[in-house]
Amino acid sequence: MAVLEDEGYRATAPRRAIINILAEKQEGFTAEEIGNELPAVGRATIFRTIKLLLKAGVICRLNLMDGAPKYSLSSVEHHHHTVCVRCGNVGEFRAATVERLMRGLSDDIPGNIVGHRLELYIVCDRCTGNPDD
Amino acid sequence: MAVLEDEGYRATAPRRAIINILAEKQEGFTAEEIGNELPAVGRATIFRTIKLLLKAGVICRLNLMDGAPKYSLSSVEHHHHTVCVRCGNVGEFRAATVERLMRGLSDDIPGNIVGHRLELYIVCDRCTGNPDD
DNA sequence: GCTACAAACGATATTCAGTATCAATAACCG
DNA sequence: CGGTTATTGATACTGAATATCGTTTGTAGC
Known part of the structure; x- marks a missing residue:
């Protein structure tokens, strides 16, 4: 606020x-x-x-x-999203591994990496239980 | 075709x-x-x-x-995109590291990962040369 | 090659998300 | 409290994408 x-x-x-x-x-x-x-x-x-x-x-x-x-x-400043492909619910996650990966990747990319965005498509736990909700 | x-x-x-x-x-x-x-x-x-x-x-x-x-x-079946934030050009890249990361990530995610999408925002080499094109 | 039938087409109208406009309103500062 | 100015809401508009529908065109069978 x-x-x-x-x-x-x-x-x-x-x-x-x-x-x-x-x-x-x-x-x-x-x-x-x-x-x-x-x-x-x-x-x-x-x-x-x-x-x-x-x-x-x-x-x-x-x-x-x-x-x-x-x-x-955006409860945390930098994060990524999970999207359930069945119910459409969206979640957030953060993983240091991702950031580390970026640094590793920069050699393979023709230019300067200034940002990134990662989306994971998942079937969430709730939907895994109900085959067709 | x-x-x-x-x-x-x-x-x-x-x-x-x-x-x-x-x-x-x-x-x-x-x-x-x-x-x-x-x-x-x-x-x-x-x-x-x-x-x-x-x-x-x-x-x-x-x-x-x-x-x-x-x-x-999609010249290769699975790949990711680079988007130049200055000129808007789009490129493709592939990195085994990304796929490996996914497997590592699966423990931290509440659900089954069924797919992912990664976008890198870059300033491409062409634009790095021309400060404001 | 010709015919028939369904798939696909183009023009148009329509939807839908998002933005511009602008007079009326309401925050903030003193 | 009063003035200034950001903000609002109603409406009209834009631009991307889709639905409709009568017409066209591939394609398979002859």
């Missing part, structure tokens, strides 16, 4: 409402979902606020193969 | 035209680019054919952070 002040933005009611919703979500959510839960807030503001939080690093965007992009709280 | 027959699709003129264009491109290209080079082919067909080739595994889709998705020939 302090993010708004830190960046010099105003702590308006719509923004607070959106941030409160996000805090409960944790998991991957779409812009539309937020809009549905806050009918009082205009579409434009939803997207504006999401963009604002993206820039502030509070949430991160995840472009999936199909459908609208999902967002999730 | 044999892809079409292999999957039971018809080898129509528009499809052949599209495939020919793709064969020259190699790099990341958008659906719109293809459309521009083939004004005779309807928009719908461009997208239909792209989807078809995606399913057949001939090309792969790359959802970037902004703008339309890019596609590229």
Whole structure:
């Protein structure tokens, strides 16, 4: 919540409402979902606020193969995502191994690596139990 | 080109035209680019054919952070992409290290890993030379 | 080569996510 | 409290992608 002040933005009611919703979500959510839960807030503001939080690093965007992009709280600053291919739930993980790998890879790549993104497609434990949910 | 027959699709003129264009491109290209080079082919067909080739595994889709998705020939069956953050060019690379990493990671992930996707954001050699192109 | 039938086509309308515009509103600072 | 200015919401718009549908065109069988 302090993010708004830190960046010099105003702590308006719509923004607070959106941030409160996000805090409960944790998991991957779409812009539309937020809009549905806050009918009082205009579409434009939803997207504006999401963009604002993206820039502030509070949430991160995840472009999936199909459908609208999902967002999730970036509870840790650098991390990667797991996406369950069956239920679509999104998780976060962090692995030092990945970062180490990047450094190793830099010799094979024609240019300077400035960032990376890793997505793991999984069948989550919940879905493993229910063959077709 | 044999892809079409292999999957039971018809080898129509528009499809052949599209495939020919793709064969020259190699790099990341958008659906719109293809459309521009083939004004005779309807928009719908461009997208239909792209989807078809995606399913057949001939090309792969790359959802970037902004703008339309890019596609590229999957000249090797499993690979990852480099995206130059300055000029937007897309490259492919393959590294056994990545695959090895996945196996190592599987213990830390709550579920079964069924696939993965890695994108490297780089400043390519060409752009490193020209500070602001 | 000709015919028939289904697959595929192109033009158009439509959906959907996201953005621009702009007058009205509400935070913040004094 | 009042003025300034960021922010809002309604609406219109854009741009990518899809659905519809009458027409065209591969292809298999003759």
